Amino acid sequence: MSGDPILSVDRLAMRFGGIVAVNDLSFDAERRKITALIGPNGAGKTTVFNCITGFYKPTSGAMRLTHDDGHAIQLQRLNDFRIAKLARVARTFQNIRLFPGMTALENLMVAQHNALMRASGLTFLGLIGAPSWRKAEQAAIDLSRTWLDRIGLLDRADDAAGNLPYGDQRRLEIARAMCTRPALLCLDEPAAGLNARESAALSELLLSIRSEQGTSILLIEHDMSVVMEISDHVVVMDYGVKIAEGTPRHIRDDPKVIAAYLGADEEEAIAVMESGT
Amino acid sequence: MDGRVSAPPAVQTSRAPGAAFILKKALISAFVALVLFSLMIGVRTEAGPQGQLVYWTRFDDLAIMVAAVFGGSILVELLRQWWGPVDTIRVVPPSVQTALAVARRGIAPVLLVFTFLVPVLFYDERYILDLAILVLTYVMLGWGLNVVVGLAGLLDLGYVAFYAVGAYSYALLATNFGLSFWVCLPLAGILAAFWGVLLGFPVLRLRGDYLAIVTLAFGEIIRLVIINWQTLTGGPNGVTGIPRPTLFGIPLTPADDGLAALLGIEFSPTHRIVFLFYIILALALLTNWVTIRLRRLPLGRAWEALREDEVACRALGINTTTTKLTAFATGALFGGLAGAFFATRQGFISPESFTFHESALVLAIVVLGGMGSQLGVALAALAMIGGFELFRGLDQYRMLVFGMAMVLLMIWRPRGLIGHRAPTVFLKHSQAISSDLVKEGHG
Numbered sequence: 001m002s003g004d005p006i007l008s009v010d011r012l013a014m015r016f017g018g019i020v021a022v023n024d025l026s027f028d029a030e031r032r033k034i035t036a037l038i039g040p041n042g043a044g045k046t047t048v049f050n051c052i053t054g055f056y057k058p059t060s061g062a063m064r065l066t067h068d069d070g071h072a073i074q075l076q077r078l079n080d081f082r083i084a085k086l087a088r089v090a091r092t093f094q095n096i097r098l099f100p101g102m103t104a105l106e107n108l109m110v111a112q113h114n115a116l117m118r119a120s121g122l123t124f125l126g127l128i129g130a131p132s133w134r135k136a137e138q139a140a141i142d143l144s145r146t147w148l149d150r151i152g153l154l155d156r157a158d159d160a161a162g163n164l165p166y167g168d169q170r171r172l173e174i175a176r177a178m179c180t181r182p183a184l185l186c187l188d189e190p191a192a193g194l195n196a197r198e199s200a201a202l203s204e205l206l207l208s209i210r211s212e213q214g215t216s217i218l219l220i221e222h223d224m225s226v227v228m229e230i231s232d233h234v235v236v237m238d239y240g241v242k243i244a245e246g247t248p249r250h251i252r253d254d255p256k257v258i259a260a261y262l263g264a265d266e267e268e269a270i271a272v273m274e275s276g277t
Numbered sequence: 278m279d280g281r282v283s284a285p286p287a288v289q290t291s292r293a294p295g296a297a298f299i300l301k302k303a304l305i306s307a308f309v310a311l312v313l314f315s316l317m318i319g320v321r322t323e324a325g326p327q328g329q330l331v332y333w334t335r336f337d338d339l340a341i342m343v344a345a346v347f348g349g350s351i352l353v354e355l356l357r358q359w360w361g362p363v364d365t366i367r368v369v370p371p372s373v374q375t376a377l378a379v380a381r382r383g384i385a386p387v388l389l390v391f392t393f394l395v396p397v398l399f400y401d402e403r404y405i406l407d408l409a410i411l412v413l414t415y416v417m418l419g420w421g422l423n424v425v426v427g428l429a430g431l432l433d434l435g436y437v438a439f440y441a442v443g444a445y446s447y448a449l450l451a452t453n454f455g456l457s458f459w460v461c462l463p464l465a466g467i468l469a470a471f472w473g474v475l476l477g478f479p480v481l482r483l484r485g486d487y488l489a490i491v492t493l494a495f496g497e498i499i500r501l502v503i504i505n506w507q508t509l510t511g512g513p514n515g516v517t518g519i520p521r522p523t524l525f526g527i528p529l530t531p532a533d534d535g536l537a538a539l540l541g542i543e544f545s546p547t548h549r550i551v552f553l554f555y556i557i558l559a560l561a562l563l564t565n566w567v568t569i570r571l572r573r574l575p576l577g578r579a580w581e582a583l584r585e586d587e588v589a590c591r592a593l594g595i596n597t598t599t600t601k602l603t604a605f606a607t608g609a610l611f612g613g614l615a616g617a618f619f620a621t622r623q624g625f626i627s628p629e630s631f632t633f634h635e636s637a638l639v640l641a642i643v644v645l646g647g648m649g650s651q652l653g654v655a656l657a658a659l660a661m662i663g664g665f666e667l668f669r670g671l672d673q674y675r676m677l678v679f680g681m682a683m684v685l686l687m688i689w690r691p692r693g694l695i696g697h698r699a700p701t702v703f704l705k706h707s708q709a710i711s712s713d714l715v716k717e718g719h720g
Contacts, residue, residue, distance in 0.1 A: 085596070103703065
């Protein structure tokens with residue numbers, strides 16, 4: 001595939017003992033584009049995500065992330081928090097992982113930890129209340145306010161995250177990931193559990209993130225209406241391997257994709273075929 | 278019909294279980310009592326005149342106890358049915374609740390002013406001054422441990438180790454090298470923080486129960502090393518002749534160059550006690566100030582985020598290793614400072630002062646106060662140390678009353694005296710977060 005990929009996954013494999021979760025997977029995610037990773041349950045999508053975001057160490061293969069300035073990072077060589085910190089890959093989780101006992105605003109402030117830590121002079125400048133720290137803190141609050149406004153939660157900024165309705169928590173988790181100023185945003189089933197109206201709002205939010213922030217997005221999704229509406233590129237997985245990739249229109253008519261979904265879940269196959277028609 | 282369906286009174290139906298339920302519950306309670314008391318009360322053992330075992334049975338006492346439990350269980354169950362479910366509205370009327378809310382806001386400043394005035398109010402009562410110093414020492418220890426347990430959610434059962442490191446640091450530096458208290462104080466803190474980091478490294482991967490056990494072992498290791506390293510620490514004999522703190526180099530003694538002589542007033546040993554009181558008050562307030570500041574800084578917020586969800590922290594690029602280590606180091610630092618103060622106050626320290634009992638007491642203060650709450654920890658220290666003294670007149674029943682008070686408190690306030698969390702930053706208004714949402718940490 002030509003173009004300017006932000007992320008190139010090259011022959012990625014992940015084995016757990018004798019189980020092959022991902023096998024020889026290669027795909028590219030284009031810069032400032034939305035790439036969707038779809039497939040039936042158990043196809044290995046979340047495993048790919050966990051490899052990209054450093055929660056698993058892949059058995060073999062390479063994942064190269066290229067920043068806007070041309071600086072390339074081999075993700076498989078970084079571990080743990082460093083992928084988020086150095087490679088600026090942010091992620092959300094299939095089952096929401098907010099800090100429930102902290103307010104919505106605090107959640108977004110925690111996301112700016114590394115920038116604020118630098119500004120607070122590793123805490124010492126902050127402890128004495130240096131003016132440079134106060135300015136940085138105000139800037140962080142302003143950024144949080146902007147994001148709360150964009151996800152429509154400005155009024156609930158001071159409420160505990162655990163008290164927010166489910167759909168709001170989903171959007172807050174995306175905003176929290178965006179507050180780390182990521183180059184690549186990885187979303188694991190962002191539309192899961194949302195109603196039709198909330199899904200539409202989510203699609204709008206993701207499109208605006210792509211166009212306004214210029215953030216590249218990689219998402220796993222089961223909601224085909226969301227996938228077909230916003231994706232620029234779709235990668236289909238089944239049993240740990242890639243079975244197809246292309247534009248949403250191209251994927252919808254691919255007999256292999258339909259077969260994979262038919263084999264797994266009839267309803268999903270129908271959803272794939274009917275959406276967009 | 279207006280078409281509306283009136284909801285059935287749910288409370289009524291869920292209550293009032295039958296006599297069979299009450300009887301069954303009472304029987305189970307009686308059986309448990311029988312098993313528990315059969316050896317404790319049923320059989321009495323004593324050493325005979327030749328050292329042999331003498332024992333006799335007291336089955337009548339046992340029967341009385343079991344019957345009391347059986348009857349008590351029925352009585353409690355009947356009372357519960359008559360009273361209905363226990364909730365705050367029924368127990369405390371709303372008017373009192375609003376009054377309490379107002380009082381709660383004022384309690385911290387009032388306590389602070391009162392604490393400052395304690396030496397003035399109780400100048401002639403040495404006992405109260407000593408007790409106040411003791412309470413403040415535990416307030417400081419509680420606040421220090423609160424950083425580790427309350428904020429970062431890391432269960433530390435060996436906190437006394439840092440207290441011991443601080444105390445021995447000052448004692449040994451002062452007796453061997455003649456360094457003054459004010460030079461040794463920061464050194465003791467730094468050494469304790471260093472040991473905090475050393476402890477932190479091996480336990481980084483551990484969680485929950487495992488973390489608790491390793492920290493417990495660490496506390497014991499420090500104590501055993503102190504006992505056995507006789508050439509350095511004096512072993513079980515401890516360190517004696519630890520110098521008292523001076524006021525900018527002026528000793529508080531009856532000597533000619535003492536403070537009393539310089540000021541031209543009559544010497545009184547109370548001067549030194551009051552001086553010590555203000556030292557520990559300043560140290561405790563320093564701990565409080567630093568902790569409150571840290572909570573509003575990215576480091577403190579990362580501690581709390583770590584307690585809430587460690588995986589999410591890593592996904593946001595937070596280095597959980599250094600974050601945990603700084604929590605251990607900060608907690609240990611304050612423990613070390615308190616230890617140095619303890620050494621200078623006592624003038625003599627031995628390993629006996631640093632047993633697991635101290636760790637458990639400080640942890641109880643933190644848990645009782647409400648994890649993470651500064652005011653709660655201070656109130657709990659006052660209740661645990663001061664309250665314990667209050668019950669002194671009850672002699673042998675003191676522990677019993679105290680234990681019962683703790684059980685009742687844990688029933689009514691399972692998340693501690695101050696169970697809610699205050700946000701560290703807000704846009705419009707700060708609202709307390711219910712303890713139901715706040716995680717306790719998983720190690």
